[in-house]
Amino acid sequence: MQKHTQIPKDIANLTLFLSDRTCCVCRVPGRAIQIHHLDGNNNNHELDNLAVLCLHCHDETQIKGGFGRKLNSELIKLYRNELYIDNKKRLKKIIPNFNNLFKKITLRKKKKTSNFQLKMQDTEFIHKTIDLCYEKEDWALLAYQYKWINQKELGYKYAKKYIEESINNEEWIKVVKMQFDFLGSENIEPEFLEKAVNIYLKNKDFSQLARLYRDLGNPELGTIYYNRSIEIDIRKRNWFSAGFYLKESGNFGRAKVFLKRALKEFLKKGDVHWTIRCYEELEMFEELRNFAEDIVNSEKIKEINPSVRLDLMRIVGNEEEVKKLLKNMRVSMKRK
Template sequence: MNKTLKSLLAKGINSKVAEKIINSGYNLSTLSACSKEELEELGIDEFTRKQILDKRPPIPEDIIDNLLYKSMRTCCICRKSKRQIIIHHIIEWKVSRSNQEENLVVLCLKHHGEAHTYKELAQNLTADRIIAAKSKWENEVAEMSKKSAFKELEVITRQDYILREKWFNFLSKINMRIENIESSIEKFKFDFKIYGKSFLFLKVYDIEHIDDLINKENLIQNFKGAFFLDSLIVLGSKPFLSNEGFYSNETNIQIGWIYNHGGKNWDSVMLKENYDISNGKLFVENLLYENTNYKNFLTDDHFEEIMKIWNE
């Protein structure tokens, strides 16, 4: 969200007026320096002028973020998402002196007006009614977010079957043992969460990682333990996942595939943190696999051979 818009909302200015102020090239700081007459010339009404010139502390930014996120920037009374909104003090500021989240609510302009109006023959929008509506709406928003997140997970699961088959076929064609292929696909599972959706935390296949193997020219790597294949990763996959909003709990150990020229077969090496890829060759500062040397690392030529098999 635009920082100026957020600061204006924090002062109790509604989103419609805030957008008008921003479009006129002003922000809260420049408006605060304006006289009453200058504000009138900008077409700002008396209520908004009072909000701008009011010396009370603004609502903290993190609280605004929470309110807007939990309400989907929608009034909890009418739930009409296209209406302009304002952040309303449930117990008015001059009484409560509270900018805490529990004393604030997102309302549309119509219901904000009703919250400040008392009617003799009608049901008033009291603090208790607002609190109940806020709680109910925020719970419903949370449920909607969960359903949306699990729909995303269903898509990932469908992709998993397609990519799993392609991965199996690829490793079979380069003569990897069947039991190692079966265990390797499990290594694509890792703990993750989607930021902003903390309720979604589980193990799934690292689809972004596998897809990266299919679509990008990265060096394919593995690390072979004493008996079984322990892990399969791609150099650069961790930064890639991080940029996409994922994180992994794994340690900072990188794994590399090498080609054993003497034995004419693929072997493996486990590397520490310091590595670099330049001109298709892998350069490493720390080798933990003593039976290899630099000339055995995967080069452009070897990579092209692999990708030809992969893309068949």
């Protein structure tokens, strides 16, 4: 048996950077992720052979039959390249003249296929990003750039610089986030944490406060604020939000009660997007596939907006329609 080799750090960091550390298939933020080898060869570390997947979507590359049909490499590559394109647009809003970064990146069609092949010259992309961060004095983005390429000391240096500026501007939530990401939870200044907490309390943003305490390793306070957030959602009859945060806080059994209420309401309203989200959070994948197939095979599909239609086609496994929709959406965005 051939021994597996580790992905080189510069290639791994570049892959994570291009994907914004997000699964290219579902794009759900905050999920645990891993770098997937598209051709199944764990020793082929070419950039074009790598994609970031969450653990849930990665499972779909392993399972055969039923809803958990195998995600093939060509479809994953299509999702990945769409994510890279979208991230380019996002970063373009953050950094001036961002198009200059992508002169070394070309998306070109491979012979006899409709798939894109990403060509990149080493890590010049990240180095140019760093140069632009210096020009704009965007110390936060610069700190994360250095962190991504494993230059911890430089990342720490610019994180401290950003923290100092944020303190002067009294942006306490940003201060605490950067301290957590670069210094570790044990080094967060208590007075800064108190100020950040007060902002969350003032805004009654209890779900984010719960996440903060959870990340800081304080599950007791995390539970208190999860419960407060959930109580408010229940009073407001916001069943999906209540179920979502119950599940996130580890109470999936109770979460199902509220997610099913939300599902019933969204089905009654004919809200396809939120019906899909309910089925996903309930992990009712067979029912989700049946729901999607019913819509895809009906006249209603013509009334569905392209982004939701894309979700439906992904669920039923219509790869040709997925490619067609993505192409049309790209053309539409270019016209705008």
